[in-house]
Amino acid sequence: MMLWGKRVGVAMAYGALTGAVSRLWEDTWSDSLTFGISMAVLMLGVAVAMDIRKRAGKD
Numbered sequence: 567m568m569l570w571g572k573r574v575g576v577a578m579a580y581g582a583l584t585g586a587v588s589r590l591w592e593d594t595w596s597d598s599l600t601f602g603i604s605m606a607v608l609m610l611g612v613a614v615a616m617d618i619r620k621r622a623g624k625d
Contacts, residue, residue, distance in 0.1 A: 573613045581606030 585602025589595070 573610065577606040577609040577613075580609055
């Protein structure tokens with residue numbers, strides 16, 4: 567459980583960072599928010615896929 571807490575925290579931090587950088591490129595606030603959320607969800611999806619592969623023994 568602690569590992570997933572860390573993964574969610576890192577994904578949220580990365581999403582906030584990418585949203586802030588997106589805002590620096592003069593995107594609208596809604597574009598920046600959408601981009602940040604999508605990057606966080608993408609990071610969590612990659613973590614889930616890696617976990618599934620590890621459990622299947624396909625390191």
